[in-house]
Amino acid sequence: MADIARLKELSAQMRRDIIRMVYNCKSGHPGGSLGCVEFFAALYGNVLKHTPNRFKMEGNNQDMFFLSNGHISPVWYSVLARTGYFAVQELATFRKLNSRLQGHPTTHEGLPGVRMASGSLGQGISVAIGAALAKKMDGDKRWVFCLTGDGELDEGQNWEAIMFGAHHKVDNLIVVVDWNGQQIDGSTEDVMDLGNLPAKWKAFGWDVLKLENGNDVEAVIAMLRRAKRRCGKGKPVVILMKTEMGHGVDFMAGTHEWHGKPPNDEQFERAMAQLTETSLGDF
């Protein structure tokens, strides 16, 4: 339980980081970032086997993570900094000139922890499959994780990749869908209905897991561990993870309105008042 308390504190601090980062540069994507805090805290704080201070692009004998929905970079940068990939102070450079913390994640500036540029949507699952295939060829028993948005599943390339994953039995791959039901122009139901998402993945030959509360860090850990156990059986695994966009800040929660805009001064104060300080300290 000590670990859960630590991860809850990490999550609380990541929420403060996200709001402060987007407020600091007056741009960025707080909604999806806030919704995925518990996922990142669970993954980087508990599940991944990784060596943050000795990051290697190839990731041999380590777990690898790819972020497909690159716009939620604030939450990723926060967890990378908070788990030791780079100095926490660097979060202050987010989206500013000469920063390694580009608006969308890139490898171009050499930021430790990032293995692929993302932002143009729909490419992450393909990339993760490539890395997973390489691990299989090398006899490397570790896992490859990929987070993708649900709105992002509108992109056809995902379904090419999903078909490939089953056909080639890429069973060391765990894809997590941030199933928050929102995208830029509205709810996924209104913009482009995903229909019966579990049935779709199942029909494409994946082992489908559902997580009802992706904003409960304990539940996320349990589900990620369960997904790891389901690997190695001839099917790639997907976790359809229900989250609340904007979770943790009342006026940002559950709406697409905060997909890609920063709070103004008054909204910033209101948000920060809801996000209590932690012992980890702000950047």
Added chain:
Amino acid sequence: MNINDIQSTGSKATREGFGQGFLEVGRQNPNIVGLTADLLGSLQMQHFKKEFPERFFQVGIAEANMMGIAAGLATAGKIPFTGTFANFSTGRVYDQIRQSIAYSHKNVKICASHAGLTLGEDGATHQILEDIGMMRMLPGMVVINPCDYNQTKAATIAIAKHYGPVYLRFGRPSWPIFTPEDQEFKIGKAQVLATGTDLSIFACGHMVWIAVEAAKELHAQGISCEVINIHTIKPLDEKAILASVKKTRAVVVAEEHQINGGLGDAIAHVLTQNLPAPMEYVAVKDSFGESGKPLELLDKYGLSKKDILWAAKDVLDRKK
């Protein structure tokens, strides 16, 4: 180097050179892997697949996914060679290449067959004439279009040893072989096929042989042509280009590509900055192709020997 010394020793498709080169590098380096989007035989990748089935992936007709998987394989230390038609290797997947391969600087070799008009009967849907332009615009991308079977094989071997993204362009039809077997291919180093003093002809891909034939005829008319094979369009061998034009002060560029964005534009860019000289493009004049036989198409779209001869006359007149 005399133009009349250049002789064809046979004929094979450049894509067959790729297939042989790919097999050879596969034997040299266990990290090399292959992918195809349902065009195994067209790309001549079956030799590699037969010998290294565990290092080859059939992706199906899903080129975008193929580029992403290649980028992921490269991230984990493999050297992926993707194989599909040039059309589907570039325009169809430009954004995937841009973000996951070029911007992310992944060691992916994009191997593209059936480029240009000489694809033939399949027509304009498949005859891409914009690919060199698209690929050379991407920062960090190496762009190569070798001239014959032997050179395509050598280029395939060379790109395996180069770290970084590469676009390797070749073609479908059987084409004269006139460069040496087992040649060393130097990326970015222009190949001077014949030296001359009156006119520089720069060409890439299939058009190099046509340039050689044209230069022979010009030679018979008493015009001394320097024929230079620019097999690497990026990085461009500016030094070789300027050294030649300094002598000749007259330029013809021949390429199986749109007049916009290809080798001609790359050379014009160098010349306008350093050494303006009369220059003519032998390229497709801002149009799509159509069905037909390769040589008929080159003739109709202004890429034949006679087009090079006209272009030569034009620049030589302007030079006076």
